[in-house]
Amino acid sequence: xxxxxxxxxxxxxxxxxxxxxxxxxxxxxxxxxxxxxxxxxxxxxxxxxxxxxxxxxxxxxxxxxxxxxxxxxxxxxxxxxxxxxxxxxxxxxxxxxxxxxxxxxxxxxxxxxxxxxxxxxxxxxxxxxxxxxxxxxxxxxxxxxxxxxxxxxxxxxxxxxxxxxxxxxxxxxxxxxxxxxxxxxxxxxxxxxxxxxxxxxxxxxxxxxxxxxxxxxxxxxxxxxxxxxxxxxxxxxxxxxxxxxxxxxxxxxxxxxxxxxxxxxxxx
DNA sequence: AGCCAGGGTCTGC
DNA sequence: GCAGACCATGGC
Numbered sequence: 669x670x671x672x673x674x675x676x677x678x679x680x681x682x683x684x685x686x687x688x689x690x691x692x693x694x695x696x697x698x699x700x701x702x703x704x705x706x707x708x709x710x711x712x713x714x715x716x717x718x719x720x721x722x723x724x725x726x727x728x729x730x731x732x733x734x735x736x737x738x739x740x741x742x743x744x745x746x747x748x749x750x751x752x753x754x755x756x757x758x759x760x761x762x763x764x765x766x767x768x769x770x771x772x773x774x775x776x777x778x779x780x781x782x783x784x785x786x787x788x789x790x791x792x793x794x795x796x797x798x799x800x801x802x803x804x805x806x807x808x809x810x811x812x813x814x815x816x817x818x819x820x821x822x823x824x825x826x827x828x829x830x831x832x833x834x835x836x837x838x839x840x841x842x843x844x845x846x847x848x849x850x851x852x853x854x855x856x857x858x859x860x861x862x863x864x865x866x867x868x869x870x871x872x873x874x875x876x877x878x879x880x881x882x883x884x885x886x887x888x889x890x891x892x893x894x895x896x897x898x899x900x901x902x903x904x905x906x907x908x909x910x911x912x913x914x915x916x917x918x919x920x921x922x923x924x925x926x927x928x929x930x931x932x933x934x935x936x
Numbered sequence: 937a938g939c940c941a942g943g944g945t946c947t948g949c
Numbered sequence: 950g951c952a953g954a955c956c957a958t959g960g961c
Contacts, residue, residue: 689942691941709948730961732956777942778943780941780942780943781941781942781943781944782939782941782942782943782944782956782958783939783941783942783943784940784942784959784960785942785955786941786943786952786959787941787959787960788941790959791958792956828957828958828959829957829958830956830957831944831955831957831958832943832956832957833957835944848938867944869944870943870944870945871943871944871945872944872945873943873944874942874944875942875943875944878942891942892942893941893942893943894940894941894942894943895942896942899950900953911958923941928942938961939954939957939960940959940960940961941958941959941960943956944956945954945955945956946953946954946955946956947952947953947954948951948952948953948954948957949950949951949952
């Protein structure tokens, strides 16, 4: 168990980052957040732009996870040059797009289809408790592709993942066999990698794009779901600006959170 | 009760 | 290529 201080340029709003629909394994614990990724547990607190992590894992894993290579001050300045995007950025300024492990991300967004965030969280949690290694922290790691490839529709029934169970099995089979390989995907163009991901049963463009953005650090990819389709039509009928495009996936996260939560705010 | 939730597949035109 | 039915589950 080690404690590490990591400087995040532009800081991070942990609550917003963990609850904006990109990651599903974090919970609040007092003024800290506890989460699991890559077989490691982390307890996270923010102070100014310093992220403090107590973890059974290594520092470099979490540095990459929290995208410490990106200066979010610079990024937000660029985004806010577009006056349509500025209100979205200002609405939840501290969101960072996390770099999550590939297989976990793939499975999580298979589970996300035609589903809502609380129930996605529940299914992922049951999946980990049923088939993941128990860590010294008492938390459960995300299951390996090999373990998941040994499962059946019946053994996955306790997850209550519905019609998605067969999709999880095909994803596990293709990753465990190497037919879909993170190392290979990393060498492909985004277009080629997307097509490879879509070869998995139950993975369409949206799930593939979430995997590319959140699980393979393709910052330019914009997953389009019902919220984003509406938001783009209403707020960005002419598309995003040229300067935003290389990081359009990150801009997308601000837009998604803005439109999703603005709606519920107005109801309240 | 019916609609919706960070969709995808399959069928029929 | 595109529309529409269908797919499990749970909250509102």
